[in-house]
Amino acid sequence: MTEKGNIKSTDSMYDVVIVGGGAAGLSAAQMLGRTRRSVAVVDGGQPRNAPAGGVHGFLSRDGIDPAELLAIGRAEAEHYGAVVVRGEVMATSGDVRRGFEVTLDDGRQLRGRRLLLATGLVDELPDIPGLQERWGKDVLHCPFCHGWEVQDQAIGILGNGAWSVHQALLFRQWSSNITLFLNDTTDPSDGEHEQLAARGIKVVAGAVEAVRVENDALRGVALAGGPEVAVDAVVVGARVHSRLAAFSGLGLSATAHPMGIGDYLETDADGATAVPGVWAAGNVTDLRAQVLASAAAAAWTAVVINNHLMAEELNRDVSAYRESLALTGA
Template identity: 80%
Template sequence: MSTENDTSYDVLIIGGGPAGLSAAQMLGRSRRSVAVVDGGEPRNAPAQGVHGFLSRDGASPAELLKIGRAEAEHYGVRIIQDQAVAAARSTEDGFDVTLADGRVIRGRRLLITTGLVDELPEIPGLRERWGRDVLHCPFCHGWEVQDQAIGILGNGPWSVHQALLFRQWSGNITLFLNDLTEPTGDELEQLAARGVKVVAGAVESLRIEQDKLRGVALAGGPEVGVDAVVVGPQVRARLDAFVGLGLAAVPHPMGVGDYLETDADGATAVPGVWAAGNVTDMRAQVLASAAAGAWTAVVINNHLMAEELTADVAAYRESMSVAP
């Protein structure tokens, strides 16, 4: 399918979260033609508010994105509500991206800001409460559950660290080993020293009553009352659309899933393609993802400028060589 004249841009950004919109705003201010393809599936959609974002603390994820879209559009950025399903090298300059509705748009450069998908253990009640009273980051949500009864769901070695970390927000912490976490002798001593209770046995389900988490039920055992549950999900980079470019996720060194590897400026192994935000940095909170998007936009703009400068110098030299 051929592209239309109004579907060719300096930069295509795939992903309309904080990283993508921040990059779009920066590139728009640089007078670049930019399109953002937004599939409408933000990772933090279940959360009630965004925290740790200076001047926007407590704003809902939807409100933050609404503000970000308006700011980007103010600088001429086009927001396309659709899913990118495939990407390939263009027969001309840059990259062709196919959308779910069949349209093809082209960009001289490509920025991937598609984020991650959180994969939670298959425990009844966990997914339903995700982002509400089932949490994972104390810096994002610890303040909201301070001094409450918090259960840490064992899901591997990092669960001990989570228990010790959340102890800073509450003196009532219970680590459920869930047959998946085996603390070392030193770790058991640390947990005891910090007053963290340790409960053996597999977790069967969460008990929810009147739209509120009430407790953790153990398989064949008792129920332990909690107000919030903490779990460390496995994370998966959203990269299906970019297989045709040869891009693939690699295992994260922390053993918590996968990510798209880039250099310090966000450049991928494919020339002309960059990435920013959670798709390449799972630890980045919303503010950090936005900052990464802004910086990567600067790098992309400079990359384009260098290409344009080379072409202009070549054209200038040719014009001087034929001058009378």
């Protein structure tokens, strides 16, 4: 249940504390609950995809409202015994030997034998009027998430770095009416200019001043000291940042992404971080993962965490068994 009264006392310890109540965190909670592990999920209530009109590319749930998807996920996790705790994690401490302690913004503390971070990412948009207000509506970033919904429309690609050329070429698959706004941040090579021209993509120089909105719909891109170009949707490559400040006490820190688009938490293929007993899953460690991929990765990481706990329990019980045999002389 999602209630304070169901939180174990600080003298008790969950098998796993999961930080993050999005698709990844809830998927892991469901899997761990099914293995009969005691699980607490700390949910700050700020899912990355909250502004989106729907979740796409999720088999059997295509187009579902993000909030509805999470409500279903919470109910399923709670069905298997997981406790969902509303709150923000402010600090963490401990280690795999003693267990981990998580302190929430209201002073409550949770303890877990293992810790799973599913905190996701924060999108940082360019400081251009209109972008933030339309984010997730007609200001987009991923063609696989939103391309179908804007197919055959006039789409503007807002230059925000070297990857903007790739975005323009990619969105050309969904529409023949693509305009790349260089925005004084993107400088295509000769070869890229040739590619853009070959695909019929218009290139507009100059800084972008604002995104124009009328009647709750995007209408165009205004250039500084220049004209306004009509578009139906704008694509921008947001920089992304991992939510890791609360875990510095464990020695965890972000790694700069090699593409220069932000940072993430490095893990191995199973989600294990450099800190023993701490795992991560979802966007916090995989910037490319869509909702379905994040949920799937977290389910596998949950299996790995369960097996890690099982190995510890087996070693403990074998040692106790041997001691009992020695005492009885058997």
